[in-house]
Amino acid sequence: MPESKRPMVTIVGGGMITQIQILPSLYHLQRLGAIGDIAISALNGAPLKVLAEDSALREAFPGQGFTPYPDFRKVNPDEKFPALFEDVLRKMPKRNIVFIALPDQLHYGAVRKALENDQHVITVKPLVLKHKEAVEIEHLALSKGLFCGVEYHKRFDDRALMTRQQYRSGNLGEFKLGHAWLNEPWYYRDSNFQNWCTCENSDMFTYVGCHYVDQVAFVTGLMPTEVSVYGVKDAYPNGRDGYLWCNAIVNWSNGASLSVLDGMCYPNAAPGGNTQGIQMFCKGSKDACVVLHDDQYRGLKHCYERPSDNKTYHEPSPDYFKLVYRGGRGLEPVGYGYRSIEALVRAVLRVEAGSDLAARQTAIREIDAEGILSTPANSAYNELVIEAGRLSILNQGRPVVIEYGKAPTVRFKEYR
């Protein structure tokens, strides 16, 4: 890291999540002086051009920009450079930040490459697709005194933090029964999802169900022990099949049970971005305790003169990520999407404040133990749920158990 202690950040992946959350958050952190230069590496130049010319980002962050790899001004926008990011990482000075925003199946290789090149890592969820890979990454990062954090932004929704505090103080009893849902809009099936979120690679539970499974563990400290996922296959516009409607049951270390619905079934005609929430029913000492989070409840109802789509009536969400004017030059990001990235970057600065390897390792262990940021050491149960969920959905919803111990693993449930 440079003398100034302002780490440079290389984002690997220039797609949707980079555009709507990661880049604007990092621009703001750059404006605050928390980070230095930003570079973005993508498979080809086309998405980098989109990011550089995005009018909303230009309005919010005037005069700021990033170094593109490949340089979209010099190459054919569709020419592919799948190994370019490895060169970019090799050339970075040690102990800066690599932010992984690649498709899920590429996370493992890219996280490893970043750590091997002595870079701190922040990655979008899921960290990786296999538990043993998460363990490998945990050990590699710790041995080098490098922070590795996973961006589960729902943890920075104040509702989740408030509920965690109440639950951990004993004020919400013991979780027994729950229901969560996160349903994305119908139009997702027209997007790039049809090229990768197909039956053989992923499903809607793997893609978004992980947020509420992670939230239950985050709030309660319980561990998932059994998963069954029934997926309804449906054809995308390009003819490929996806599990576009999923119904999962996740059971927990105290015997509690959570059902999770995930699909591409929020109507295009509906006024918000999706529908989502969680209900947790808990056992108190004299009565039931309850948690009801209406996470799609936005409280805002707008009817527009010039709508950006074909609906005049909207219920915009102020919770996840918005760019608002709060005085000064440009716009500022607000919402848990920003707070999550800010906290992960600050974790890197905290680790880097350590004077030597031992001090950096101590800081990493403290962050692991606090349990607020998701790290491979404190959250690899998410990888077990993904492994179990995939095994189950590919076998018509057969229950799969998670076995903990020295080398955690998943297997079909046996009935004796």
Ligand SMILES: NC(=O)c1ccc[n+]([C@@H]2O[C@H](COP(=O)([O-])OP(=O)(O)OC[C@H]3O[C@@H](n4cnc5c(N)ncnc54)[C@H](O)[C@@H]3O)[C@@H](O)[C@H]2O)c1
């Ligand atoms: N709620 C959430 O936490 C959330 C939401 C959206 C996406 N995500 C995660 O973010 C990741 C990316 O999703 P997205 O929607 O932005 O995908 P996307 O398809 O829009 O973008 C993927 C990007 O990866 C780049 N890429 C692919 N191969 C590459 C390579 N070899 N080298 C460099 N770049 C390469 C592509 O150029 C593209 O810019 C996924 O892991 C997804 O699960 C998380």
